[in-house]
Amino acid sequence: MERIPILKMGDCLLVTIQVDMHDRLAMTLQDDLTTRVVETRARGVLIDISALDIVDSFIGRMLGYIAAMARVLDAKTVLVGMQPSVAITLVELGLELPGVNTALNVERGMELIKSAIADGSKPSRNGSGKRRA
Amino acid sequence: MTVLRDEVVPIQSSEDIVMVRQKVREWAIQSGFSLVDQTKIVTAASELARNALQYGKGGEARLEALNDGARRGLRLTFEDRGPGIPDMQLALRDGYSTGGGLGLGLSGAKRLSNEFALESEPGRGTRVMIARWK
Numbered sequence: 001m002e003r004i005p006i007l008k009m010g011d012c013l014l015v016t017i018q019v020d021m022h023d024r025l026a027m028t029l030q031d032d033l034t035t036r037v038v039e040t041r042a043r044g045v046l047i048d049i050s051a052l053d054i055v056d057s058f059i060g061r062m063l064g065y066i067a068a069m070a071r072v073l074d075a076k077t078v079l080v081g082m083q084p085s086v087a088i089t090l091v092e093l094g095l096e097l098p099g100v101n102t103a104l105n106v107e108r109g110m111e112l113i114k115s116a117i118a119d120g121s122k123p124s125r126n127g128s129g130k131r132r133a
Numbered sequence: 134m135t136v137l138r139d140e141v142v143p144i145q146s147s148e149d150i151v152m153v154r155q156k157v158r159e160w161a162i163q164s165g166f167s168l169v170d171q172t173k174i175v176t177a178a179s180e181l182a183r184n185a186l187q188y189g190k191g192g193e194a195r196l197e198a199l200n201d202g203a204r205r206g207l208r209l210t211f212e213d214r215g216p217g218i219p220d221m222q223l224a225l226r227d228g229y230s231t232g233g234g235l236g237l238g239l240s241g242a243k244r245l246s247n248e249f250a251l252e253s254e255p256g257r258g259t260r261v262m263i264a265r266w267k
Contacts, residue, residue, distance in 0.1 A: 023147040056179040057237040085172040093241035
């Protein structure tokens with residue numbers, strides 16, 4: 001079966017989407033990533049969409065679900081490399097990707113995840129190691 | 134206005150949605166659309182093709198390359214013989230969905246197009262036409 005590869009880099013999982021995904025492939029990625037977060041105890045998930053030339057509402061919803069699932073498993077998701085034409089179209093479509101962190105490129109995305117992990121490991125008064133909103 | 138050429142693409146599976154996207158991209162490039170305009174019409178086509186598959190149980194997309202003398206454009210018509218849309222006002226509202234989606238398909242495709250027409254008859258099917266000019 002066709003699958004999108006998921007690479008492990010230290011504490012993080014890196015996914016580079018390089019094909020025009022059909023809907024079933026997007027669903028498979030969602031399941032695979034969630035499983036891998038648990039298996040590898042990853043603290044961050046970096047999704048590189050620089051090769052995607054559209055993001056429609058289905059892919060957008062899938063990205064939002066991945067971020068939400070990773071969050072309840074204590075991992076931070078960062079979406080990187082969105083093309084400007086995709087960003088313009090997404091906003092006009094009405095898709096704002098709530099709850100999904102974004103960064104311009106892989107390097108900045110990695111920094112974002114590292115700082116989130118560093119923040120999360122500091123001791124705090126409520127004992128959870130996490131800031132309360 | 135003249136139709137320079139047309140083609141019908143069937144929509145029966147999620148792979149066909151990818152095929153519609155690729156064809157529309159190809160045609161938009163040939164019509165001289167900018168990258169942003171290509172992206173808008175391909176995204177709108179993806180939404181409407183998925184609607185035809187998900188709600189209409191499959192259908193077809195007709196692509197037409199247009200020329201009205203001064204400018205070139207693309208017209209896309211999505212047709213299915215599904216249950217139809219009982220309340221079109223409601224179906225066009227952002228966030229309204231009967232299929233568990235985000236409810237952005239129809240309203241989003243409308244925003245991404247220069248022209249939009251929706252026809253539906255309960256029990257007979259739905260036809261959505263969009264056009265975008267260069």
